[in-house]
Amino acid sequence: MKNYFKSIFLGLFVLIGAFSCDPLKDIRDQIGNGVAPTIIDYELLEGDYELSCNPNVVRFGSFSDQNLPQDDTCGLAQIINQKFFGTDGDIMNATYKFYTGPIRGTVDTVSALKWKSEYNAWEISPVYTFTVTEDAHVHEYTLTDADYASQGESYPNFDSRGNTQEDVDQKIANILNSQTEFEIKEGDVVKVNYATYPANTYPSPRNYKASL
Structure with missing residues (x-):
């Protein structure tokens, strides 16, 4: 019986130690920094526009001069941030619908977004x-x-x-x-x-x- 309780105690000790201390933590933390930046091409799906906090983007399924993709709050990045996580330096070329007016209607437009690790978020960024x-x-x-x-x-x-x-x-x-x-x-x-x-x-x- 004594050996039985001793085995249980040792098992609990090992289990607690496994959760409280990760001897590889420093190495694991560095792995993400070693991932090479990538360039991603993505075309917004019809349902993606429903993720926007702009009701007009949701309603019409596109951006426009009145509902700009560069908007800091409810723009293109706000949609992409709900779908993708990036790594330092990643660039996403996102294709989306942009309404230009009654003559040309809606056209496919591409904007580049860059992953900002300090904010853990995508931001529209110029590609030079x-x-x-x-x-x-x-x-x-x-x-x-x-x-x-x-x-x-x-x-x-x-x-x-x-x-x-x-x-x-x-x-x-x-x-x-x-x-x-x-x-x-x-x-x-x-x-x-x-x-x-x-x-x-x-x-x-x-x-x-x-x-x-």
Whole structure:
């Protein structure tokens, strides 16, 4: 009988310990930070508009000049936040219905949303075009292993056997749009440090200017 109660006591002790202490907590907390940002394409379904807190969006199943998708309270992000959870730097290209008036009627429109980890929410965010420039930079960014992986690279570099300089420039633009180290504004120039294979195949660092 004594051994029976001893076994129960030990079992409860192990069970309590399992719930009160997770020796892998620090590692688990870091896993999310290592997930490469992604670009997601999503087209709103008919039922998605019913999630809006704007009764006109619910009624007509579309946004308009009077019911803007950029609205901070009842806009596009308010719908997307109820459907999807993101990771640092994720970009969602959301296609939705926008009523333009009696002539053109409703047209499909795309807006980019960016996941803001500090708010745990999606926000409509501009997606910039980046062009090579010799202007002085205001930001500097060095590509990470996760950045290369997010663009389909198997190693922490751009392999020139599968990428032209134009391909590299476009992938860097994708990365700059998804990075969260600093906020980019129109006209900003970012100095980007990146690696290629074979080494020095393409010029690095390289300055890129943001424009809408």
